[in-house]
Amino acid sequence: MSAESHPAPARPGAAALSPLRDFLQRLRRETYRAGPHVPLPASPTHLLREVAPAENLVSRFQTSAAMVGCRVHRVRRDEWLATVRGILRERSARTVLVEPHAETALTAERAAQLSEALEAEGVATSAQCVDESLFAADASVTGVISALAETGTLVCVSSAASARGASLIPPVHIALVSSSQLVADLFDFFERLGAWAELPANVNLITGPSKTADIEGVLVTGVHGPGEVHIVLTAD
Amino acid sequence: MNPTSGLRARLAEAHRDQRVVDAVHLATWRKVEARADAMAGLRHYAALRDRAAQIRQHTLDHLPQYLEQFVERATALGATVHFAANADAACATVCDIAVSRGLKLAVKSKSMTTEEVHLNDALLAAGVRVVETDLGEFIVQIDRDRPSHIITPIIHKDRRQVARAMARELGCPYTEDPAEMTRIARQHLRDIFRRCDLGITGANFAVAETGTLCLVTNEGNGRMTVTRPRVHVALVGIEKIIPRLIDLPVILKLLARSSTGQPLGAYTTLITGPRREGDVDGPEELHIVLLDNGRSRILSGPFREVLRCVRCGACLNACPVYRNVGGHAYNSVYPGPIGSVLSPLLYGRPAEELPRASSLCGLCYQVCPVKIDIPRLLVQLRTATRARQPRGKRLLMRAWAWAMDRPWLYRLAQRLMRRLLPDDGTGWINRDNHLFRRPLRAWTAQRDLLRPPPQSFRELWKGGLGDER
Numbered sequence: 001m002s003a004e005s006h007p008a009p010a011r012p013g014a015a016a017l018s019p020l021r022d023f024l025q026r027l028r029r030e031t032y033r034a035g036p037h038v039p040l041p042a043s044p045t046h047l048l049r050e051v052a053p054a055e056n057l058v059s060r061f062q063t064s065a066a067m068v069g070c071r072v073h074r075v076r077r078d079e080w081l082a083t084v085r086g087i088l089r090e091r092s093a094r095t096v097l098v099e100p101h102a103e104t105a106l107t108a109e110r111a112a113q114l115s116e117a118l119e120a121e122g123v124a125t126s127a128q129c130v131d132e133s134l135f136a137a138d139a140s141v142t143g144v145i146s147a148l149a150e151t152g153t154l155v156c157v158s159s160a161a162s163a164r165g166a167s168l169i170p171p172v173h174i175a176l177v178s179s180s181q182l183v184a185d186l187f188d189f190f191e192r193l194g195a196w197a198e199l200p201a202n203v204n205l206i207t208g209p210s211k212t213a214d215i216e217g218v219l220v221t222g223v224h225g226p227g228e229v230h231i232v233l234t235a236d
Numbered sequence: 237m238n239p240t241s242g243l244r245a246r247l248a249e250a251h252r253d254q255r256v257v258d259a260v261h262l263a264t265w266r267k268v269e270a271r272a273d274a275m276a277g278l279r280h281y282a283a284l285r286d287r288a289a290q291i292r293q294h295t296l297d298h299l300p301q302y303l304e305q306f307v308e309r310a311t312a313l314g315a316t317v318h319f320a321a322n323a324d325a326a327c328a329t330v331c332d333i334a335v336s337r338g339l340k341l342a343v344k345s346k347s348m349t350t351e352e353v354h355l356n357d358a359l360l361a362a363g364v365r366v367v368e369t370d371l372g373e374f375i376v377q378i379d380r381d382r383p384s385h386i387i388t389p390i391i392h393k394d395r396r397q398v399a400r401a402m403a404r405e406l407g408c409p410y411t412e413d414p415a416e417m418t419r420i421a422r423q424h425l426r427d428i429f430r431r432c433d434l435g436i437t438g439a440n441f442a443v444a445e446t447g448t449l450c451l452v453t454n455e456g457n458g459r460m461t462v463t464r465p466r467v468h469v470a471l472v473g474i475e476k477i478i479p480r481l482i483d484l485p486v487i488l489k490l491l492a493r494s495s496t497g498q499p500l501g502a503y504t505t506l507i508t509g510p511r512r513e514g515d516v517d518g519p520e521e522l523h524i525v526l527l528d529n530g531r532s533r534i535l536s537g538p539f540r541e542v543l544r545c546v547r548c549g550a551c552l553n554a555c556p557v558y559r560n561v562g563g564h565a566y567n568s569v570y571p572g573p574i575g576s577v578l579s580p581l582l583y584g585r586p587a588e589e590l591p592r593a594s595s596l597c598g599l600c601y602q603v604c605p606v607k608i609d610i611p612r613l614l615v616q617l618r619t620a621t622r623a624r625q626p627r628g629k630r631l632l633m634r635a636w637a638w639a640m641d642r643p644w645l646y647r648l649a650q651r652l653m654r655r656l657l658p659d660d661g662t663g664w665i666n667r668d669n670h671l672f673r674r675p676l677r678a679w680t681a682q683r684d685l686l687r688p689p690p691q692s693f694r695e696l697w698k699g700g701l702g703d704e705r
Contacts, residue, residue: 019319019321020307020317020318020319020526023319023321023528023532024300024303026532027299027300027303027532027535028300030532030536037298037301038294038298040290040291040294040295040479040480040483042482043482043483043486044283044287045482047280047283048280048283048284048287048486048489049280050278050279050280050489064499067499068498068499068500068502129516129517131430135426135430150499151499151500152499153500153504158511158512158515158516158517158518159512159514159515159516160512160514160515160516161516162516163516163517164459164462164463164516164517164518165463165464165516165517168456168459168460168463169460185485186485186488186489186500187482187485189485190481190482190484190485191482193481193506194445194446194480194481194482199446199448199508200508200512201507201508201509201510201511201512201515201518202462202463202505202506202507202508202518203505203506203508204459204503204504204505204506205500205503205504205505205506206502206503207498207499207500207501207503207504208498208502209502210454210455210456210502210503211454211455211502212371212372212418212454212455213388213496214370214371214372214375214388214389214390215371215375215390215393215395215414215417215418216259216263216394216395216414217262217263217266218395218414218415220414220415220418222418222419222422223371223418223421223422223454223455223456223457224369224422224425224426224429224455224456224457224459224460225455225456225459225460225502225503226456
C-alpha cells in the first residue's frame with residue numbers, strides 16, 4: 001500500500017510544535033495575565049432550533065431537499081430498486097458505482113440486488129473505488145448515515161467501506177435514504193456526532209448539487225461535484 | 237508623502253470602467269436580497285446572531301487554552317501541527333513540506349489565509365506548480381488578475397472578460413455561456429485532480445474539542461482537494477478556533493445565509509485527522525499550519541472583536557462604498573468594511589487611510605452574523621491615526637468639535653453658513669470661488685457643495701412643525 005512508502009515522521013509534530021508552545025506561552029503572558037477560565041455556557045438549543053423534533057420530518061426533508069436543488073423520489077419500500085434503475089436508464093448510464101455500507105439503507109444485500117439487475121441490462125457496476133472507475137463512472141449509488149430535515153442535507157462519511165470520492169466524483173449521485181434516518185435540526189445532528197466514540201476522518205454534509213455563481217451570478221450546477229443529486233426516500 | 241494619494245488614484249481607477257461598476261452593483265445587490273430573504277425565513281435570527289457573537293468572542297477571550305486543546309487533539313489523531321509567526325514562515329513551512337516529499341503539483345481550494353501570505357508565489361519559486369480550483373480563483377489565476385471579493389473573487393468581471401481569458405489561456409473554443417465555461421473548467425481541472433499530489437486549503441473553523449477542521453464550499457473543489465492528493469496542508473488563522481462541535485451549527489446556520497442566502501453551503505466538510513487505516517481514499521498526511529501574522533497583536537489590543545469575523549462577505553455586499561468602488565480600490569486581500577478594519581491592523585501605515593473611506597452608515601454592523609461593530613472600530617482607527625492627518629484638516633475638525641459643544645455657537649454658525657451658501661449657489665462661497673479651488677479642494681472635489689435649506693430644523697420645529705400631528 002502506498003501509505004507505507006511515504007511514512008509520516010516518527011513523532012509527528014514534535015519538532016514543529018516547539019515554536020507553537022513558545023507562542024502560546026507568550027500569548028498567555030501578554031494577553032491573558034488575569035482571570036480564570038470561564039466556560040462557555042451551553043447553547044440554549046431549544047431556543048435556537050429551526051425544526052421541532054415533533055414536526056413531520058419526511059415532508060420537511062422533502063421540501064428542504066427540493067429547495068436546494070436535489071430531486072427527491074419518495075417511494076414505497078419495495079419500489080427503491082425500480083426507481084434507481086429508472087433514474088439510471090433515463091441517463092443512459094453505462095458504468096455505475098454501487099457502494100454498500102452496513103450502517104446505511106444501501107446494505108450489501110440491496111447492493112448485490114441492484115448490481116445484479118444492472119448487469120443484466122448490460123450496465124457495468126463496481127463496488128470498489130479504484131481511481132479510474134471513479135472518474136469513468138456515469139453515476140454512483142450510495143447510502144447515507146443521516147439526513148437533515150431542516151436543510152435537506154445528506155451526510156456521508158469516509159470509512160473502509162465508503163470512499164470520499166463516491167458521492168463527489170461521478171456526475172450523478174443517487175442516495176438511498178430511509179425515513180428512520182432523518183434528524184430534525186442541525187443541532188440534533190451535531191449532538192449525535194459529538195456522541196460518536198471516534199469521528200470519521202471525513203464527514204460530509206451534502207446540501208444539494210455542486211454549484212457556482214462565480215460568472216455574473218448565473219447559477220451553474222455540476223462544477224467539480226455531481227450536477228445531479230437524487231434522493232430515493234423510502235418509509236421505514 | 238501624501239498617504240491618501242494611493243487611495244485617491246485607486247478610486248479614480250475604480251470608476252474608469254463603467255462595466256465593472258455595473259457588474260459589481262448588480263452582483264452585490266442580488267446577494268443583499270438573497271441574504272435578506274434567507275434571514276427572514278430563519279426563525280430565531282436575532283438569538284442565533286447573539287449566540288454566534290458570544291461563541292466567537294468567548295473563544296478569542298480564551299484563545300491560548302483552546303488553541304492548546306486543538307493542537308493536542310489534532311496531534312493525537314495523527315495530524316502534524318505547525319506554527320507560522322508570519323507570512324514568510326508560513327510559506328517556508330508549506331514549501332518545505334512540498335519540497336522534502338518531492339510533491340510537484342498542488343491543487344488549492346479557495347483560502348483567504350493563503351492569499352494573505354502570497355503562498356502561490358512562494359510555491360512557484362520552490363518549483364511546485366499550484367492550480368487554483370475554485371472557478372473564480374481559477375479564472376483570476378489564468379487571467380493574472382487579483383480577486384476583488386472574499387466570496388466571489390471575479391465579481392468585477394463580466395462574462396465576456398471571462399470568456400476571452402479562457403479562450404486565450406486554455407485554447408478552448410470561445411463561448412460566453414457560463415454553463416459551458418464551467419464545463420470547460422471542470423474538464424481542465426479534472427485532469428489536474430487526477431495527477432495532483434498536494435492539496436492546500438484554509439479552514440472555516442477549527443474545533444478545539446475534537447481537533448476537527450471545518451471547510452465550507454459550494455463547488456466541491458474543497459472536497460476534491462482533501463480527497464485526491466496524498467498530502468493535505470491546511471493554513472489556518474489562529475482565530476478560527478471554535479470550542480466544541482455543538483457550537484458549529486450555531487454559526488453554520490448563519491454563515492451561508494449571510495454569504496449567498498443558502499441554508500447551508502453545498503458541502504460542509506469535517507476533517508478529523510488524516511486518512512484512517514483501511515479508509516478507501518483520502519490524504520495520508522495532514523499538516524495544519526497555524527498562522528499568526530499579526531493576529532496575536534490584534535488580540536492583545538483594543539480591536540480584538542474584529543477577529544470574530546467568519547469571512548462571510550455580507551458586509552462587502554451591503555456597503556455602499558464597496559458597491560461603488562469594488563474590491564480592488566482597497567488594495568488589500570481583505571476589501572470592504574471588514575477589510576478597512578483588518579488591513580490597517582495587519583499592514584499598518586500603507587492601509588491606514590482605509591477607515592476614512594466609509595460613510596459610517598452602519599449597514600455592515602447590521603448584516604454581520606457575529607455582530608462586529610465595524611463602524612465603531614472604524615472611528616477608533618481614525619482616531620488612532622489622527623496625528624498623521626493634514627494640519628488644516630485637523631484644525632478644521634477641532635474647530636468643528638468645539639462649535640458642536642456650544643449650542644449658541646452652532647446656531648450662529650448655521651445662520652452664517654446660510655448666508656455664505658444660499659440655496660441657489662450664488663452666495664459668497666460657491667464652487668467657482670477661489671476658496672474652493674485652493675484650500676478646500678481636497679474636500680470639495682469629492683463632495684457636493686452644501687446647500688442649506690432656507691430654514692433649519694430647529695426653526696421649523698419652533699415654528700410649529702411638532703404641532704402639526
